[in-house]
Amino acid sequence: MSARATRRATGEPLWLRALLMVIGLGFLLLFLGVPLLAVFVEAFAAGWPAYRDALSDGETRSAIALTVLIALVVLPFNVVFGVAAAWAIAKFDFRGKSLLITLIDLPFAVSPVVVGLVFLLLFGAQGLFGPWLAAHEIKVVFALPAMILVTLFITCPFIARELIPLMQVQGKDEEEAALSLGAGAWQMFFRVTLPNIKWGLLYGVILANARAMGEFGAVSVVSGHIRGETNTLPLHVEILYNEYNAVGAFAAASVLALLALVTLAAKTIVEWRMRHETQRLTASDLPPEKG
Amino acid sequence: MRGRAHPQPCHRLTDAMFAPLSRRRRVLPGFGLTLGCTLVYLSLLILLPLSGLAVKASQLSFAELWEVASGERAWASYRITFGAAFLAATINACFGLIVAWVLVRYPFPGRRAIDALVDLPFALPTAVAGITLATLYAGNGWIGRHLEPLGVKIAFTPLGIVVALTFISLPFVVRTLQPVIEDIEPEVEEAAASLGASRWQTFLRVLLPGIFPALLTGFTLAFSRAIGEYGSVIFIAGNMPLISEITPLLIISKLEQYDVVGATALAMVMLSISFVMLLAVNALQWWAANRHRPGAAGSGR
Amino acid sequence: MPMLQKFILFVAGVAAAWFAVGAQADGNGLLNVSYDVARDFYKDYNPLFQKHWQATAGQKVEIRQSHAGSSKQVRAVADGLDADVVTMNQASDVDFLAEKGLVARDYARRFPNNASPYTSTMVLIVRKGNPKALKDWNDLIKPGVQVILPHPKNTGNGRYSYLAAWGYALRQPGGNERSAQEFVGRLLKNAPLFAAGGRDATTTFMQRRIGDVLLSFESEAELIAREFGKGEFEIVYPSLSILTEFPVAIVDKVVDKKGTRKLAQAYLDYLWSPAGQENAAENYLRPRDAALLKKYASQFPPIRTFTVDEVFGGWSKAFPTHFKDGGTFDQLYQLK
Structure with a gap:
């Protein structure tokens, strides 16, 4: 069979290619591109000065700061948990693995409003630990701790989900080789495992970050909405909108979209380097296993 | 039991080599530590809070729980919620497959930028998404004004719910399919082609079975995410009882009446359904992974 | 490390x-x-x-x-x-x-x-020139009139709108609970949607151009003017409305x-205090101070109102009767 015939058989004819691209890209444009554009159009509806004023508002700034702070606190926990969970799940076999993975997936499926409610039921004044916390003057709900907790809940699956398939594909031989050469456990982890998963880890961090910054429903329930204090950027957007300040609201929303786009751009770079590295790896280190 | 192992040849190889060994003693360190950490973290962050929900809901007797969960409005809302979520997940499965295919297989200028756009629904607050979508799809919106002459009304109808849910659950299918399509080895397609299969036959008989488990995962993740969504839907749904009222709105409605117990009861119902569905998918993944690797299944016994 | x-x-x-x-x-x-x-x-x-x-x-x-x-x-x-x-x-x-x-x-x-x-009241906001000539609550139940209001069960504005229409019907000649419920039912049949909140109802009416009349607080009309322009709508004061406290x-x-x-x-x-009351008036909320109300008379045309206490025996009665599960609102949406 000639090379040309093979190519024809394994690739789509030109018209089909074009059709698929039109459908696929049209779908993305309709569902993602147009809404994104609309956010920016609303934000700039009153011109650049109004946009700048909206963003230089003190409460908007403190909302941005709080949003970034929460993301910064949440991500390290996510990293430690994600790596630990992926290590246990990908490198070992044990009973109940499906159940464990399902538990990790569960936060995807819980309605954000319910997530907030759940933490109120635990830590609120009428909740399980509420009276004890009040007696010891520890503030959890309507303060930073609860906002961090719900964000941890929401973002819990991302890094683990990213790492599990990656680590499963990588297998355990490299680590075992390191051990047999006399490396200690931590040495093995930092010298062998971490370099192998670093790009996947970063990819997970970026997705979790986007979700952490954008979360509205769950945080809304436990925030208390104190201006300049416990309002995150998504909450602030809603408040501004409800107060008939559309420009302010969409300006703040556009900041979130920009934060997202920045993280997305970072992710694209990460992905590219990851692919680059994998190619190098598969090209040089693992040729026998590829067959 | 094995989780969602990739049907990778190299993994199969290591498994065949090390599975018997690891049954006698675990070679790699840290199993106890990492599994312990994972379990403690999950227990504190996920299980404990959710059991708080169960405790609260258990203040109702079973009969009362049934009454809360089975009213006329509740049934109508389940139908709307699950129906719209199912439709949205189906739309995402069909178009997501095409999008993932295009993004992986066809190089074109600006592909990376468009690829990056796929995660946008994670980052945009759901309320902003809802308000923007409602404005776009209203009769005088950028999109709605082209649909209204055709007699298609989207904003403030159940169709609006489908649009919002499609938006917020869009990344799941694309993102689960992308790595799998990337992993398809060209040899497989070439072999099929050299055996005289047409492109369509190759896709149907060779490619689709390989992609299917991931497609199903993406579908289910999108479906379960869509079921719980509230923030974006209320702005575009119209919220008419029995017509466009979703179950999370009923939960909010209970909270507005200060009926926390009723709200938790409804939340428990939704949570249980989601849990069962996710468990089924993970089991299915396990089954699909094992089906593709008879060698591994043999080595474990 | x-x-x-x-x-x-x-x-x-x-x-x-x-x-x-x-x-x-x-x-x-x-x-x-x-x-x-x-x-x-x-x-x-x-x-x-x-x-x-x-x-x-x-x-x-x-x-x-x-x-x-x-x-x-x-x-x-x-x-x-x-x-x-x-x-x-x-x-x-x-x-x-x-x-x-x-x-x-x-x-x-x-x-x-x-x-x-301070207080406010529920008013009817109509499009410029009042094309459908809507003057009072009973115009809102006419066929072909579209009414925009926030969710009557889940939002404060929605509940006040609901009770205002109910109280109006009750105070009509021969009005009773049954006729009031029927009246409100017909009004809600003219609602193409229930908005997520007061602001969302406004956006739907003003920006998305849906509906002929928007039910809103008098005080919010000023906010609407700020966002969408004063000439874009007219405020219609019904013959009787609810005093919102x-x-x-x-x-x-x-x-x-x-x-x-x-x-x-x-x-x-x-x-x-005078300063506090004046601040209310400046924000289009009706001050309790009679002298100030007079001073801002152009802003606050006289309107006959009833309170929730007078007609419904207080919120503690109105809420369970109308807005709890199985209340009059839910009854309007029972499957027959």
Whole structure:
């Protein structure tokens, strides 16, 4: 069979290619591109000065700061948990693995409003630990701790989900080789495992970050909405909108979209380097296993 | 039991080599530590809070729980919620497959930028998404004004719910399919082609079975995410009882009446359904992974 | 292990930041938990009070504001949000706090005028030139008229709209509970959707151009004008409407713990001062002060109103009858 015939058989004819691209890209444009554009159009509806004023508002700034702070606190926990969970799940076999993975997936499926409610039921004044916390003057709900907790809940699956398939594909031989050469456990982890998963880890961090910054429903329930204090950027957007300040609201929303786009751009770079590295790896280190 | 192992040849190889060994003693360190950490973290962050929900809901007797969960409005809302979520997940499965295919297989200028756009629904607050979508799809919106002459009304109808849910659950299918399509080895397609299969036959008989488990995962993740969504839907749904009222709105409605117990009861119902569905998918993944690797299944016994 | 050290350092830094934030929160000040559109009023009122308190008590006082949906806010207070005072748009919300023991049961008598320093009323907002010639509530049940209102069961504005129409029907010749329910049912049949909130209803009506009439607070008309332009709509005052009261209360449990009772009392008392009343009028809320009402007469045309207490026997009766599960609203949507 000639090379040309093979190519024809394994690739789509030109018209089909074009059709698929039109459908696929049209779908993305309709569902993602147009809404994104609309956010920016609303934000700039009153011109650049109004946009700048909206963003230089003190409460908007403190909302941005709080949003970034929460993301910064949440991500390290996510990293430690994600790596630990992926290590246990990908490198070992044990009973109940499906159940464990399902538990990790569960936060995807819980309605954000319910997530907030759940933490109120635990830590609120009428909740399980509420009276004890009040007696010891520890503030959890309507303060930073609860906002961090719900964000941890929401973002819990991302890094683990990213790492599990990656680590499963990588297998355990490299680590075992390191051990047999006399490396200690931590040495093995930092010298062998971490370099192998670093790009996947970063990819997970970026997705979790986007979700952490954008979360509205769950945080809304436990925030208390104190201006300049416990309002995150998504909450602030809603408040501004409800107060008939559309420009302010969409300006703040556009900041979130920009934060997202920045993280997305970072992710694209990460992905590219990851692919680059994998190619190098598969090209040089693992040729026998590829067959 | 094995989780969602990739049907990778190299993994199969290591498994065949090390599975018997690891049954006698675990070679790699840290199993106890990492599994312990994972379990403690999950227990504190996920299980404990959710059991708080169960405790609260258990203040109702079973009969009362049934009454809360089975009213006329509740049934109508389940139908709307699950129906719209199912439709949205189906739309995402069909178009997501095409999008993932295009993004992986066809190089074109600006592909990376468009690829990056796929995660946008994670980052945009759901309320902003809802308000923007409602404005776009209203009769005088950028999109709605082209649909209204055709007699298609989207904003403030159940169709609006489908649009919002499609938006917020869009990344799941694309993102689960992308790595799998990337992993398809060209040899497989070439072999099929050299055996005289047409492109369509190759896709149907060779490619689709390989992609299917991931497609199903993406579908289910999108479906379960869509079921719980509230923030974006209320702005575009119209919220008419029995017509466009979703179950999370009923939960909010209970909270507005200060009926926390009723709200938790409804939340428990939704949570249980989601849990069962996710468990089924993970089991299915396990089954699909094992089906593709008879060698591994043999080595474990 | 440099990474581990960095991580520990980072966590320590965050903990320090956390305590810093916590310490700042416990200053000498008040937390006023309020409904969402009250922001404009309190943004102007707080500096007035701060100046007054500086002059009379010689103290600087910090006032923190929290705004969100009314019922959501009181739920948060019940769950431990440390509000010194609550300023709501519906008595049923404060009643809930009274039930929970956070607010005195007789809170409505602790301040003048049913503890509501200002009022508003539900009006009809129609398109420029009033093309459908809508003059009163009974025009809204005509076939072909589209009515936009927020969700009558889940939002404060929606509940007031519902009760206003109900009270109007009840006060018509031969009106009774049955005819009122039928009237409201016909009105709601003309609603193509229930908006998520007051603001969302406005956007739907003004920006998306859906509907012939929007039910809204008189005070919000000014906000609508600011966002969409004054000439874009007209306000129609119906022959009879509901007097919406905005009750304020001291959260006893919190002020006793924080020792802020005197300050909280002064803060709410000052709402009835001339300066406080004038601030209300400037924000298009009807002041209780008769002289001021006269001064701003062009802004507040006379309108016949009824209160929730007069027609429905108070929110504690109106709420369960109409808005709880199985109430009159739900009855309108039973499958036959």
